Amino acid sequence: MNQAQTMAEKILSNKIKKDVYAGDMIISPIDLAFAHDGTLPLAIEKMEEMESRKVFDKDRVLVICDHASPSPSEKVSNVHIMMRRFAKENGLRLYENGDGICHQIVLEKFSAPYKVIVGADSHTCTHGGLGAFATGMGSTDIAAAMIYGKTWFKVPEAYKIEANGTLKTNVFSKDLFLYIAGKIGADGATYMSLEFLGSTIRDMSIESRLTMTNMAIEVGAKCGIMEGDERTKEFLRRYGREKEFKELSPDKDAAYKEELYIDSEDIEPMVAYPHKVDNVAPVSDYAGLEIDQVCIGSCTNGRLEDLRIAAKILKGKKSKSRLVVYPASRDILIKAIKEGLIDILVDAGAAVCPPGCGFCIGRTIALGDGEVALSTQNRNFKGRMGNNNAEIYLCSPATAAVSAINGKITYPDI
């Protein structure tokens, strides 16, 4: 009998039609390569160095204007023109102003169990929440993948994270991930596939799962993978892609390099304080800290269930802090409008902005000197929100909404 496999080993073996295990160097076909306005220009330049601007398959390459979109400047507008020209030449689908964040678009249109996805963006690991092997790369790797439809991988060793039990009502998958980051550190899973198992994960919505795989890179992982189950199937059905579903789970005796077991009942609402994601503490440690701006959105927590939680808390209330909301995609924005969530948020004082990265990278909206932000995004690095002299705290949408009402970091007593 063949050796037992982790989820990463299974997906890659399936893709190259040969059993492979951690440590093997492989050349694998890819199902999708994508890049955005922050990374595509350099990738095009690299393609030109390879003497080809032509992609291997127009249906397996996506380009997205999301990082600085709608364009805030002349230079960015010119970058977008260059992207449109490239897309047109190749007959590619190009996602425009207000379509949303690259990862959310790829989740809605493309990701599924057993797919191999590479993106010129570090949070490409998000797609593992739907059972894909997905990893971020630089522009040269993506240029090569776009031309040849292949790339090289070292099959990663795996880090098993098993969370069992029920989360408290005010604790969300974001809190659970911040807890994990605090436990294993910013380099705790370097080069590894972070594989999530256990009843807590199984009981989570796909949206909540995606928040966790999105942040796999924040502990150094190459990818984050979750099982493909009924909930995965239901998500794909919602987007008319049920046919792409396949069950995915690791073999029982799969070999893990590291293992972490978590009692989910014990987890408290968490924050990550400046300037590292693994600087984590219970929200109560920072309660009372004044905040200038609360940000709800990003590829981590800009989905419908995040907006629902925020709207539930903010209904009929006014935000004391400046409040900015970026839904992660056009689809999410439309659904949020139909459910009446946007009315509630706007009424509470939110500036609701067109879907895109927005505050997360500080290109279309930036912090001022000495300001403090509380955000649902995935990174709190110095300068991340466009100002080296600002401070960023990370939290769940619930903590963000409750804190907005007080203008101070507040324990979510909900």
Added chain:
Amino acid sequence: MSPEVLRVFPSDINTDEIISGKYKYDELDMGRLAVHTFESIDKSFYNDAKSKKDLIIVAAKNFGCGSSREQAPQVLKACGISCIIAESFARIFYRNCFNIGLPAIECKDIAEKVSKGDELEIDFEAGTIKNLTKGETYKFKPIPNYIREILDAGGLIPLLKKKGGF
């Protein structure tokens, strides 16, 4: 003259610190972008690098974590850095380095062993770093064969051009 250690960095230096994301829309010319290298944490880095030749930077763990931005190793190369030695690298950064022909070496406890200004002699075949200033020798993990092939070709693009694909 052997290459000299320009800086020894602590753990978890991220790509936003190496080159802030806010410049990446403005400049594809790495020589010009390089002026901003490390500007949020080490203002004199660029000028110090430019006043010398053949430089190495050393770091503790997880060097280059954060975004997939290939501009990070590119600006280091444009500053005249010929090799980066760290206890460990973030994965995307590590891959990006070799793709652009910049060697990245993993060596245990290196940040504690060497100091700014030390002259180092690196032997990729033997997997050794000779510290000429301190009179010490350190062993490092040999670079995996496939990555070595990329490095020897001068980067992923020259390699793929030579081989006509993967």
